[in-house]
Amino acid sequence: MTTTSSSLLRQPIASCFTRLLGALALAGALAGCASSPTGKTAVRLDDTPRIAVISAFAPELTVLLPQVQQPAKHSINGVEFTTGTLEGKPVVVFLSGISMTNAAMNTQLVLDRFNVSHVVFSGIAGGVNPGLHIGDVTVPAQWGQYMEWLMAREDKPGQYSAPAWMKSELTMPAFGMMHPRPVEVRTAANPQIIKKFWFEADPQMLATARSLQNVGLEHCLAATCLKQRPQLVVGGNGVSGQAFVDNKAFREYAFKTFEANVLDMETAATAMVAHSNGVPYIAFRSLSDLAGGGDGENEMGTFMGLAAANSAKVLRAFLAAWKG
Numbered sequence: 388m389t390t391t392s393s394s395l396l397r398q399p400i401a402s403c404f405t406r407l408l409g410a411l412a413l414a415g416a417l418a419g420c421a422s423s424p425t426g427k428t429a430v431r432l433d434d435t436p437r438i439a440v441i442s443a444f445a446p447e448l449t450v451l452l453p454q455v456q457q458p459a460k461h462s463i464n465g466v467e468f469t470t471g472t473l474e475g476k477p478v479v480v481f482l483s484g485i486s487m488t489n490a491a492m493n494t495q496l497v498l499d500r501f502n503v504s505h506v507v508f509s510g511i512a513g514g515v516n517p518g519l520h521i522g523d524v525t526v527p528a529q530w531g532q533y534m535e536w537l538m539a540r541e542d543k544p545g546q547y548s549a550p551a552w553m554k555s556e557l558t559m560p561a562f563g564m565m566h567p568r569p570v571e572v573r574t575a576a577n578p579q580i581i582k583k584f585w586f587e588a589d590p591q592m593l594a595t596a597r598s599l600q601n602v603g604l605e606h607c608l609a610a611t612c613l614k615q616r617p618q619l620v621v622g623g624n625g626v627s628g629q630a631f632v633d634n635k636a637f638r639e640y641a642f643k644t645f646e647a648n649v650l651d652m653e654t655a656a657t658a659m660v661a662h663s664n665g666v667p668y669i670a671f672r673s674l675s676d677l678a679g680g681g682d683g684e685n686e687m688g689t690f691m692g693l694a695a696a697n698s699a700k701v702l703r704a705f706l707a708a709w710k711g
Contacts, residue, residue: 437503458471481493491660494661515626527624527648533645635679
């Protein structure tokens, strides 16, 4: 009697266990099916070694795309990539989208889906160095993320303090409660996390940029002409962050603290991704405005087209001269 009852009890348990195993197996199979398309999306669309040419928004790219020879379009996650040649160099040209997250996300996307040998950014920026003027084209030697910062505790009105464990990394002057900090980064060659503020442009690419002469930068847009002829400035620093800056006090702080020539909303993010992937990069940025340092209203709406054209001119001259 006891044996029969025990046997009867085990049967439902065994049946339930069998059904559970079946359900787990089905779930695993479904998971496998679901993972297959994800794996396939990582396949490269093109094996030709190419220079990735990036701009942040349409007016910057408009002056470049018509110059691409044998263009072919590819769409990934809504981003349109155009492959072809520019100044005889194989390229993949696309818009990163405005701001740091878009720049980082889509720089990684192009590196994953194309055979990218170098990264080049072309676009406009706000001028920080008072020695530079609208229309000038800058090619900074390094870029940093100025908005990776601590919002410090206010102990007394106008007096701020940082956590003791963070003080060692706060090596730059603060802007009120805002203290710049380095970012954490790692690479395949150095998988251990390190903290880094500046991301250096490729020395060979910088050398080629320094060799450029007589690019012929525009100084008039329709009937509006600049007071100074634009110049090409290679070297110095650039900084990037998630804000459109139109503030004289912050402009002065950025120049004093970072010795920056320009600030924008994308380049340092792209520089960090390039660094993490071991891909050389350089960026060309032309001044469309003075980030709050000009007289009257912000000048970007007036000179955006001129600045974008000048940046594109220098980029094309760079590609024509590039032997890498």
